[in-house]
Amino acid sequence: MNIIEMLSSFLQEDMLSRAQSKELLHKIADTPQHAEILGALISKRKFQVLQVRSDLKLKDLNTLLGTDEYAFFTRKKPVTGDLTEELKFFLEQVALKHFESLPLLWAQVERHKLRSKQLSALTDTPKLSYSDIEYYSDLIEEISEDPQIVSVPFDDGLYRLSDAILLSNIELFVIKQKWYELLFLMEHSSSGQHFVMFHKSGENKYPCLCSSAMITDWQHKHRWLSFSPFFQHERWSLLISKEAIDSLNKTGVFNGLSNNLPTLEQFDSDCMAKANSSYKRCEILRLTVCGNQIQQLYLLYLAQKQMAKQLAQSDYGCAYTIINNPWLLNFYAQLEGNAYVHCGSFGINQGECPTYRGMWLVKEFNRQYSYINFKRYKSMARQKIMTLEKSDA
Known part of the structure; x- marks a missing residue:
């Protein structure tokens, strides 16, 4: 047939x-x-x-x-x-x-x-804990060349790391969140630099990939979602404040950013023109976590904490983000002002939380995060910040 x-x-x-x-x-x-x-x-x-x-x-x-x-x-x-x-x-x-x-x-x-590329089957899907010491992370420059064999929390098979990341991206972003645009960019999910976090317990021979994120360096900024037309158009509200500009300038990542630009696109152009070549910049995209609500909240807490540490150790000065997760927005809003800055926002779909473009100021973000445990993170993430969750569509 x-x-x-x-x-x-x-x-x-x-x-x-x-x-x-x-x-x-x-x-x-x-x-x-x-x-x-x-x-x-x-x-x-x-x-x-x-x-x-x-x-x-x-x-x-x-x-x-x-x-x-x-x-x-x-x-x-x-x-x-x-x-x-x-x-x-x-x-x-x-x-x-x-x-x-x-x-x-x-x-x-x-x-x-x-x-169909599964290397072997497991008797059950991996079980994750809430113990920080059972997790470890890495920043891998080219995942397509990494030989590690891993499991994932939502499947009973073993996979090559690059296949596991792509499978996680499809499962979370396309099937669950209906981010269909990702289907046209799948090759980036199985190649290039990625942050990865694993859970390893004595019960399992192979580590479980419980979180990943694509980390794209400044030299590949032509691929950044942040600088694509959809994330720069005139309907985006510019949110960058004078205080945020001052914080960015103090990091040394940019040389004398202007604080009176009228649009997000012009702000981006100013950043490109005044980028200090002595500092590393990146874009963080496709941060995956899974499980029930409390498991997702825990993995968001720990993955960001470990990612901030990895980026700081690799000498990144700032990291661009695109976020519409209320938990993350609530958490970021309660950090001190020189750790994270909002750049712009746009309500893509009526009634949903607006999407925010922002930046981690990596050194300070990592410093503040290192003092935060899961109990405090839960409190911060669940404290509703109304100004962030109001739709501006």
């Missing part, structure tokens, strides 16, 4: 069994250029929706693919005989019926491919 016949057959099913889903994902994964086909179709739908809904140009893919306009475009049947168009049509119809959306089908295909 070819891929189109299988898709057509499964489209008639009210619900797919686990075996049928696995068979379909395997079939799609074996289809040449399946990622390019899925990516091109999603990009086409985005373009079509924005052609008739220009008011949504600043919204994410999840929003665009949930509109009535998108649903209208999916109902147009292809010309019979054009196999590529027939494949796209049936892929989209099956995705909408059995996988919720086209990006989620793509994510499940990529997850299936990674699980």
Whole structure:
């Protein structure tokens, strides 16, 4: 049975069994250029929706693919005989019926491919503790070359480190948080410099990867999300204060930043023009944690604490961040002013916590964090800061 016949057959099913889903994902994964086909179709739908809904140009893919306009475009049947168009049509119809959306089908295909690379199976998923001394971390310059074999908290298999990081990114950001844009940037999740944190107990032979983050240096700032058009447009509110500018200038990371610039994009340009080459800068993205709410809170606490230590030991002066997690925003708001600064904010989706761009001033951030234990972190993270959680959409 070819891929189109299988898709057509499964489209008639009210619900797919686990075996049928696995068979379909395997079939799609074996289809040449399946990622390019899925990516091109999603990009086409985005373009079509924005052609008739220009008011949504600043919204994410999840929003665009949930509109009535998108649903209208999916109902147009292809010309019979054009196999590529027939494949796209049936892929989209099956995705909408059995996988919720086209990006989620793509994510499940990529997850299936990674699980097929599992090195061996475990008898159970790893159990994590709340003991800081059972965790250790590292800053790895090129994870694609790292030979470590690790487990992950949400899966019962062993993987190469780079595969485990990509699997964690897909599981958390794409499948759970519906950050579909990440599907177009998956190669960065399995290569380049990353912070990693592991849990190692006497019960397990292999360490468990419980947190990771992509760390991209200044020389690769053309890849930074912070400097991409979506994170610099005119709807972003500039939040950088004179006091924050003074704090940044005192670090020496920048030489004489201006304190009267009107837009976030102009502030970014000023930072680029006045960057001190003697200091290291980076962008932190894709910080992963998992588990129930208290486990996630604990891992956020410890991962950031260890990451700050790793960055300080590697002589980073500042680290750019993009955050919409209320826990983190509440915590940052209660640090002393020379540890973290807000640069800008924008409410991407109505009713959700706005997204904030900011910077760790690494040396001071690490110093303050070193005195904070989990009990205090919980109190700080749960203390609601209303000015941060009010939507500015």
